[in-house]
Amino acid sequence: xxxxxxxxxxxxxxxxxxxxxxxxxxxxxxxxxxxxxxxxxxxxxxxxxxxxxxxxxxxxxxxxxxxxxxxxxxxxxxxxxxxxxxxxxxxxxxxxxxxxxxxxxxxxxxxxxxxxxxxxxxxxxxxxxxxxxxxxxxxxxxxxxxxxxxxxxxxxxxxxxxxxxxxxxxxxxxxxxxxxxxxxxxxxxxxxxxxxxxxxxxxxxxxxxxxxxxxxxxxxxxxxxxxxxxxxxxxxxxxxxxxxxxxxxxxxxxxxx
Amino acid sequence: xxxxxxxxxxxxxxxxxxxxxxxxxxxxxxxxxxxxxxxxxxxxxxxxxxxxxxxxxxxxxxxxxxxxxxxxxxxxxxxxxxxxxxxxxxxxxxxxxxxxxxxxxxxxxxxxxxxxxxxxxxxxxxxxxxxxxxxxxxxxxxxxxxxxxxxxxxxxxxxxxxxxxxxxxxxxxxxxxxxxxxxxxxxxxxxxxxxxxxxxxxxxxxxxxxxxxxxxxxxxxxxxxxxxxxxxxxxxxxxxxxxxxxxxxxxxxxxx
Numbered sequence: 001x002x003x004x005x006x007x008x009x010x011x012x013x014x015x016x017x018x019x020x021x022x023x024x025x026x027x028x029x030x031x032x033x034x035x036x037x038x039x040x041x042x043x044x045x046x047x048x049x050x051x052x053x054x055x056x057x058x059x060x061x062x063x064x065x066x067x068x069x070x071x072x073x074x075x076x077x078x079x080x081x082x083x084x085x086x087x088x089x090x091x092x093x094x095x096x097x098x099x100x101x102x103x104x105x106x107x108x109x110x111x112x113x114x115x116x117x118x119x120x121x122x123x124x125x126x127x128x129x130x131x132x133x134x135x136x137x138x139x140x141x142x143x144x145x146x147x148x149x150x151x152x153x154x155x156x157x158x159x160x161x162x163x164x165x166x167x168x169x170x171x172x173x174x175x176x177x178x179x180x181x182x183x184x185x186x187x188x189x190x191x192x193x194x195x196x197x198x199x200x201x202x203x204x205x206x207x208x209x210x211x212x213x214x215x216x217x218x219x220x221x222x223x224x225x226x227x228x229x230x231x232x233x234x235x236x237x238x239x240x241x242x243x244x245x246x247x248x249x250x251x252x253x254x255x256x257x
Numbered sequence: 258x259x260x261x262x263x264x265x266x267x268x269x270x271x272x273x274x275x276x277x278x279x280x281x282x283x284x285x286x287x288x289x290x291x292x293x294x295x296x297x298x299x300x301x302x303x304x305x306x307x308x309x310x311x312x313x314x315x316x317x318x319x320x321x322x323x324x325x326x327x328x329x330x331x332x333x334x335x336x337x338x339x340x341x342x343x344x345x346x347x348x349x350x351x352x353x354x355x356x357x358x359x360x361x362x363x364x365x366x367x368x369x370x371x372x373x374x375x376x377x378x379x380x381x382x383x384x385x386x387x388x389x390x391x392x393x394x395x396x397x398x399x400x401x402x403x404x405x406x407x408x409x410x411x412x413x414x415x416x417x418x419x420x421x422x423x424x425x426x427x428x429x430x431x432x433x434x435x436x437x438x439x440x441x442x443x444x445x446x447x448x449x450x451x452x453x454x455x456x457x458x459x460x461x462x463x464x465x466x467x468x469x470x471x472x473x474x475x476x477x478x479x480x481x482x483x484x485x486x487x488x489x490x491x492x493x494x495x496x497x498x499x500x501x502x503x504x505x506x507x508x509x510x511x512x513x
Binding site: 114118121122123125126127128129130131132133 | 321345346372376
């Protein structure tokens with residue numbers, strides 16, 4: 001009886017509902033009649049429309065990281081290692097995680113609010129009565145687009161942040177373009193990129209599925225729409241950190257560190 | 258219970274049969290053994306107070322809500338036995354006009370009307386016939402000039418007409434109207450009621466109309482079912498029911 005009460009908490013019910021929603025995604029994604037046109041639209045909205053924000057943030061991130069790391073390295077006489085340190089930090093951890101957090105904010109809240117608003121104004125019901133599977137049209141396309149576009153954005157963010165790092169290194173020092181990139185790449189091996197990109201696929205999936213779940217199951221009118229958008233961001237951001245923690249452990253076990 | 262069945266309806270073919278439908282939300286029993294039969298070409302009005310289960314009833318009919326028990330047959334198909342694809346195909350024959358209109362607010366009017374076609378027409382059919390079908394549906398509701406506008410640019414009455422155009426674009430055999438005139442001024446409400454009658458004549462549709470707008474009911478109803486406490490409390494034509502002396506029936510027709 002006591003164990004039943006523990007299992008009956010709202011938190012675990014929510015986890016169960018998200019797991020069921022995710023299960024439905026995997027069932028629907030393999031069924032025929034793919035919504036390619038909507039999928040391409042969503043790739044455009046999620047990828048292209050987020051690129052400017054991600055690009056600016058990545059550039060500042062690389063610049064600031066370099067400027068702030070420089071005094072410490074100078075203190076130890078290791079300022080020559082600045083490009084290497086910046087590139088390893090950005091590629092392995094900072095660029096993928098910061099990109100995912102930006103996407104959780106922009107994409108997660110956008111999907112949560114859009115689907116939530118469609119739910120409370122009966123637009124999702126209208127799709128269903130017109131014979132269109134709204135789950136496939138709205139959820140599957142958005143989750144797939146998010147899963148694909150977050151790694152793409154993250155890769156671009158890595159490149160842009162490294163460029164920001166180059167400018168940062170030249171603000172108070174003098175590192176040539178060729179030397180900076182030579183040192184940045186010398187510190188990296190292919191194994192650094194694999195976990196960095198693979199984990200962003202999971203980040204993208206988590207952001208998409210949480211945003212869609214919160215919006216698709218939205219209740220209680222406009223107040224519910226606001227709550228869906230907010231909780232989508234909070235849960236997706238939290239999941240990004242949890243997945244990052246798991247990814248680091250798995251990469252360690254598999255010898256990628 | 259007071260039953261007044263109009264004889265004229267018996268000869269028509271049955272389009273929708275609802276048999277002993279029950280639906281509860283927790284302790285709230287919304288529908289209790291509710292039954293109805295909708296005939297070809299008939300306009301059946303379900304009349305009842307707010308919260309009496311009228312909208313739940315038609316959402317059960319289109320399977321947006323699963324009933325607890327009971328059987329619903331549409332065009333001789335028991336909908337509980339249909340899988341999702343079969344139900345989606347059947348939905349081409351059943352139009353649904355939402356109380357809130359439920360227009361897709363990020364799409365133009367043209368895209369709104371084309372949306373139901375994408376599931377039921379092939380790409381070749383859409384390329385060949387969609388433009389003409391959209392224009393015809395818009396002309397039916399007198400709003401051909403709005404084709405490239407957004408729903409947010411239209412008035413409440415115009416949105417209702419566009420929603421109706423989207424409902425009829427697949428030329429369904431039956432249309433379910435969820436409070437079609439609620440929230441509209443009396444003149445626009447009357448125009449919508451006239452439009453419903455015109456569409457019914459043009460496409461020979463049967464309709465279930467959920468309403469408590471007496472003006473709309475008087476203009477559109479061939480038969481009325483009064484839904485009280487989840488039950489079929491009284492049934493008959495407008496003229497039959499207005500003469501009924503049952504206090505609960507009289508409450509609705511008071512002042513007319």
